[in-house]
Amino acid sequence: MTYAGLTWDHPRGYDALAASAGDLVHWSVQPLEGFESHPLDDLCARYDLVVLDHPHLGEALAAGCLVPLDDLFTSEELHRWRARSIGSTMRSYAMEGVQWALPLDAATQVAATRTDLAGEPPAIWDEVRDLARRAPVALSLAGPHAFLTFASVAVALGEEPAAHPDELIGDGTGLAVLDLLADVDSLAPAETRTLNPIGLLELMSRTDRLAHCPLVYGYVTYADRLAFTDAPTARPGGLPGSTLGGTGLAVSSRCTPSADLLDHMRWLMSSPAQREFLPRHNGQPSARSAWTDTSIAGADFYRRTTATCEQAWVRPRYDGYIGFQTAASAVVRDALANETGHRAALEGMRTLYRASRAAEEGRT
Template identity: 30%
Template structure:
């Protein structure tokens, strides 16, 4: 029997879905078995991909790591193993810029198997109880008469900062600032501080999964303006209460610039069964397989799922309600070392949110990080 080893992240969306699909594949092709391990959402983002390639044939990765993946020489470019026809098909069905996000230095380093971007989450039952309207602008977010939260652990704080900057037509990796753009950053930091102060340690210590779990189990947080969408929370009986999703608030009423997330499937050079891997990939992108993947808690990058009637009915239109946001999303850089820079920038923002540094000190620290890291890229 051929045995492949893979690793994903610890959430039904990332792990249960791919395990279920792999088991169905093994039933179809009884001489092939794919065994999956899982790691935390944090490790999914920051753990060095070159180390994973030593132990796994298939690695589910975050796209900002593809520069590190490419330079490690431990992964096979996908365009070297899949045909041009197959790649063109996958690119056509990939929602937004999910396919392009895995390109680096002329090669495709992973396949978009999962799609997410920062969207807004809300408890419809609480909104109805208090006769609230869903915010479309950041001014409306601040004035909302219920508790607002946002995942503000370092990387997610920086992701939200990026989203707000891009939406405000401001380069999030600024290396110089005039007074006009400086005022924009002051506004962004004020909004983030307002939300952080009201939410407290819960938000400062939360990633999207932790905060969404809290939102679904407790009747406290009514609205999250920016969080990576986990649409399983919109399904009945997934958690105690249902969470709905909608386009992000904006400075212009256009949900532009949301920081793209999602996950891709990379192939390590350790993998000795490339032909079998190719056949699995082709089977995975069949629409019937994609539908099965979604039914078992996956969140496909396949636009056919995002517009699918059943998928939207079961998730209270989460996909179609946010397709505008993901279509206008922003792709983070993926140069080698970006992940470390991403986290360090987030730590600066957390220092500001916790009152350790002023707005001006925050901007200075971010500018220094941008100058030392991004100006050379």
């Protein structure tokens, strides 16, 4: 039997899965934007295996479209993979005491730099501001990334967004974040504002029109052309503010997995696959041992961003968060374009957040 799988359309998301699947899984792809926002219940109705983003778990549980992995793997296996995974990658796919996906891939927002154009990568946000005045610097603002950038800077300033169901973020932090982002974005090349992370990294690696992006999801596939370093902090020695990304491998409720399929999933989480096979096929493993392996392809990429990945913020995963993330990103973009005042933008995001949480409570 051949299973139908869906991943995202980039060598990091596709190559290793396709190379290892043989006739067991036929992998299709969707654009990065689909991975970020397409309703998961629709995808699970059409595919047996789905590569997903952890904030989709709330809607997945509400729709009942995933198989609990606790029913497919032993507690010892799940515990071992959890202990071996970097940062919160495994935990981000667990809800209500159940594991819903395996962390196939680990990523978080880090800094990317063309050192020939920018010099030494800035380590703190004040240095990012200074660099923007003498070299082309851009924020990642397209799609959901405007809010993710907002959230990461808030974390660097010492406050995690959405820590409480009724309050998105405090006045002081929220306004400080918008002010900082506006300072940097006001000097950014106009063409960068509509580019997703892949587009930004392509522009930076193939042209001289972008020298630095302080927060963009790291791709080891660009590490031969760009310097990746930890996300900026607010002050020397502070927390590198970043929002966890990466991908999880989930089994849809339409699927009855065979022993061969479960063994294949086990192999993808094994040390040989994580440290050898995935890196050889453009993958970005989730195993901590791979990130700390000095012999692995792209070892400098992992070494220079491990601290950020270990400490990255895990987004909320309630049913309705994806819609909030999309709407809040539009508010951030409006504020940076001077179409909305910063206080009004902050209140707008708070209103959207409270409405999304209230809608969730109304559905439960």
